Amino acid sequence: MRISITGSTGFVGxxxxxxxxxxxxxxxxxxxxxxxxxxxxxxxxxxxAHDLKKVSSSDEYYKVNTELTKKIFDDFLLSNAKVFITxxxxxxxxxxxxxxxxxxxxxxxxxxxxxxxxxAEQYIVSKPIPAGKRVYILRPCMIHGxxxxxxxxxxxxxxxxxxxxxxxxxxxxxSYLSIDNLCFIIKELIEREDIPSGVYxxxxxxxxxxxxxxxxxxxxxxxxxxxxxxxxxxxRLLARVGDFLKLPLxxxxxxxxxxxxxxxxxxxxxxxxxxLPVSSKEGxxxxxxxxxxxx
Numbered sequence: 001m002r003i004s005i006t007g008s009t010g011f012v013g014x015x016x017x018x019x020x021x022x023x024x025x026x027x028x029x030x031x032x033x034x035x036x037x038x039x040x041x042x043x044x045x046x047x048x049a050h051d052l053k054k055v056s057s058s059d060e061y062y063k064v065n066t067e068l069t070k071k072i073f074d075d076f077l078l079s080n081a082k083v084f085i086t087x088x089x090x091x092x093x094x095x096x097x098x099x100x101x102x103x104x105x106x107x108x109x110x111x112x113x114x115x116x117x118x119x120a121e122q123y124i125v126s127k128p129i130p131a132g133k134r135v136y137i138l139r140p141c142m143i144h145g146x147x148x149x150x151x152x153x154x155x156x157x158x159x160x161x162x163x164x165x166x167x168x169x170x171x172x173x174x175s176y177l178s179i180d181n182l183c184f185i186i187k188e189l190i191e192r193e194d195i196p197s198g199v200y201x202x203x204x205x206x207x208x209x210x211x212x213x214x215x216x217x218x219x220x221x222x223x224x225x226x227x228x229x230x231x232x233x234x235x236r237l238l239a240r241v242g243d244f245l246k247l248p249l250x251x252x253x254x255x256x257x258x259x260x261x262x263x264x265x266x267x268x269x270x271x272x273x274x275x276l277p278v279s280s281k282e283g284x285x286x287x288x289x290x291x292x293x294x295x
Contacts (some may be wrong), residue, residue, distance in 0.1 A: 001023075001025065002027060002039045003025070003026055003039065003043060004027045004028075004039040005028055005029060005043045006042075006046035007044070007045030007046030011143070011148060012087065013045045015145055015146065016043070016183050019184075019186075019187065023191075027039060038080070039081050043186065044073075046064070046068065047064055047065050049113075061115075061116035064116075065117050066119045070120065077127065082133055083133070083190055084134070085186060086137055088117045088120065088121050088137050089114065091113060091117065092107065092117035093109060093118065095109065097263070101201065101263045101264060102264050102267075103264075121137055134193065135198075136195075136197060137198070138182075139201045140201075141201075141202070141261065141263045142174070143179055145179025146287070146290040148287060159218055159223070160217075165210075165228065166228045166230045167235060168229040169231070169232050173207040173260045174208060174261050174262070175203040175207045176207075176280060176283070178204055178284070180278045180283060182202060184278075195272065196271065201265055201268065202263075204276065204283055206281075207263075213284065217288050235254065
């Protein structure tokens with residue numbers, strides 16, 4: 001079985017190729033010179049990631065996340081390939097979550113990243129799926145694993161340096177997604193014809209608080225976490241000062257570190273009829289140990 005993959009050099013792509021190489025013939029496709037070859041399936045990972053530094057132009061998101069996805073999907077519809085899998089994002093429908101995020105939520109993305117992903121989703125679902133073909137749109141939450149970059153690295157660095165975590169009084173709950181679980185799900189979708197086409201949230205089973213993540217990092221380092229219960233009012237005041245003085249802790253970063261964002265994985269698990277292979281805590285432990293190995 002031959003599988004074409006776009007975005008194979010990215011974080012998800014590199015890990016996915018390693019997972020699939022022993023099962024399929026993998027053809028890595030360049031975004032700049034995409035040409036559909038004779039293939040049985042297409043996994044579209046190429047995209048413009050959310051720019052946390054806010055230096056990207058809005059046009060870039062739509063050019064890559066929307067228009068490129070539309071082109072590749074159109075090529076799939078005209079090809080002999082049987083399965084199409086594309087990576088969207090939970091941010092295509094919600095930047096903030098009240099309760100638990102399900103697939104049938106009314107979309108309300110705020111950023112150009114989320115809006116560009118939603119437009120791609122809407123284009124795909126607007127097209128009839130030819131007989132014999134399957135189409136999957138995956139909405140992952142925060143993905144982590146070897147080679148991962150982002151907020152988890154910042155938390156890891158803080159604990160590694162022995163610095164205390166001062167936000168112990170902030171209670172939250174967040175969903176994470178181990179790269180191992182994502183690769184497992186994609187492999188299942190390729191191989192099995194009994195899983196219905198559709199949109200699926202992808203997340204690990206158990207949401208975790210930031211305090212729990214801090215403790216997992218400490219355990220991975222053989223340390224004891226130092227979590228301080230500083231006044232929330234004081235922390236918010238310091239964050240507002242950070243807004244003006246451009247300090248590492250500002251209101252936006254405080255929001256990201258302490259907000260809740262719980263994603264339901266019920267639909268994909270029921271479709272698979274299987275448990276995910278890696279628990280939430282085990283996946284994070286693997287990620288943090290990989291940080292130490294590459295330090």
